Amino acid sequence: MRRGIGALFGLGLALAEAGHQVGVLNPSSPFNREVSWLLVWVLVFAVLIFGVVAGSLAYIVLRFRAKGNEAGEPPQIHGNDRLEVVWTAIPILIVLVLFGLTAKSLVQVNKAVPGALKVEVTGYQFWWDFHYPGLDLHTSNELVLPAGVPVELELTSADVIHSFWAPGLVGKRDLIPGQKTLLHFTPEKPGNYYGVCAELCGPSHARMLFRVLVLPKEEFDRFVAEAQAYQPPVADAQGQQVFQQNCAACHNVTGKKPPVVIGPGLAFMGNRVSLGAGIVENTTEELKAWIKDPASFKPGVKMPGFPQLSEEDLDALVRYLEGLKLSGFDFKSLPRF
Ligand code: HEC
Ligand SMILES: [Cu+2]
Incomplete structure (x- = not known):
């Protein structure tokens, strides 16, 4: 999987000059290892969020679809405080975690070496x-x-x-x-x-x-x-x-x-x-x-x-x-x- 994604990222550069192989996920320096590690974290969260959003959407579409025998509008729901707090808190948490990891990496890669x-x-x-x-x-x-x-x-x-x-x-x-x-x-x-x-x-x-x-x-x-x-x-x-x-x-x-x-x-x-x-x-x-x-x-x-x-x-x-x-x-x- 790592290779597959690396290949996608490298594609643009590969097109720019055939023969050179560069891949974000195929790092050959500590700097790039740090960056590719961050990228993996971002991808993990991105895939997770995609799964939750696309999964809920699919569930709701199937679960609440018109069955053919209802007349008029189904019962309407207005708001859900608990759900809204959860879907605000979780993204904030994810952003904070990514911020922390990024800050750590930034310090790491910018450190001067005597x-x-x-x-x-x-x-x-x-x-x-x-x-x-x-x-x-x-x-x-x-x-x-x-x-x-x-x-x-x-x-x-x-x-x-x-x-x-x-x-x-x-x-x-x-x-x-x-x-x-x-x-x-x-x-x-x-x-x-x-x-x-x-x-x-x-x-x-x-x-x-x-x-x-x-x-x-x-x-x-x-x-x-x-x-x-x-x-x-x-x-x-x-x-x-x-x-x-x-x-x-x-x-x-x-x-x-x-x-x-x-x-x-x-x-x-x-x-x-x-x-x-x-x-x-x-x-x-x-x-x-x-x-x-x-x-x-x-x-x-x-x-x-x-x-x-x-x-x-x-x-x-x-x-x-x-x-x-x-x-x-x-x-x-x-x-x-
Ligand atoms: C007015 C200044 C000027 C003169 C005169 C000049 N050059 Fe250049 N040359 C440049 C500059 C500026 C570049 C960089 C061009 C670029 O890549 O954008 C360059 C690039 C080159 C390169 C490529 C270098 C590389 O690192 O890839 C070669 C080879 C070269 N010049 C040879 C010559 C030769 C031979 C002459 C004489 C016949 C000459 N130049 C005259 C300014 C000059
Ligand atoms: Cu330039």
Whole structure:
């Protein structure tokens, strides 16, 4: 039964992107376990109330139906104090119980964990920026986290209100300009988790996705160590030149947060599983198509297209971008949630 309901809930998200399995009743973090436990309680009461209401209705319809031989109206009944007190008191009791359980869960999931890994998340129309202040590390659109380690996200927005939601890991939290909100959770299972913006934020709101790549702790530590010592490789000198001339004003490739953020950091482009804020797989064809005309992927996108680049320049540029990577990591093979 749990699975059946989980499947129903997951259906909308499954339609949004086939291949990712997220289910409210198939939780893979303590946060989601807390929420799914609450959901079970709400369902229990909902089914109970439905049973009582639908059952009484069926009983009354059958018991008091016209039998065919009565003339005129049957005897009329006006009010029943005892019944009315009962049907007022019971719902109040149910609401109080649900309120208590919810309050307990709210306290539970919002508790700060000392020593949590801190990540600053900034929302932009229509992409996500991630900065790890304690690690001097910066990524965009793909949040890399260690499994089994508590995380504290500090969320804000550079423009309008967005909302961070990775259904397989944690509930939604708004990103509000000029304000910082916190979100605590602990990812448990390594995987490639699907994320979305859950607050209407402009023409490409529905295409403002992201990924959370949860790695085994040792792999994450290796990723951080190598990212900190990162010297962006130059796989193609001509490509690097094209990049400097056309792209470097908006995109940083160092893996550190630049003083001014305009576009996503592209430091680990060759390791990326997705492109365009999580909307398509990171392949050579998609990357070329994106650079030529990002607006065909995302209406209202804040990146100009580069249809004027020669095929040769574009090939060189893409070779350069795909060479921007840390070797020995295969994020594409992570299980999808
Ligand atoms: C005016 C600033 C600007 C310039 C110039 C620019 N970009 Fe972008 N770029 C952006 C913004 C903003 C985004 C985020 C778009 C979105 O997803 O909504 C982006 C996204 C991207 C992405 C997808 C990144 C991801 O995390 O999924 C790639 C790849 C990219 N740009 C490559 C390039 C290349 C290559 C050039 C040069 C030919 C270039 N950009 C020039 C602003 C710029
Ligand atoms: Cu948004």
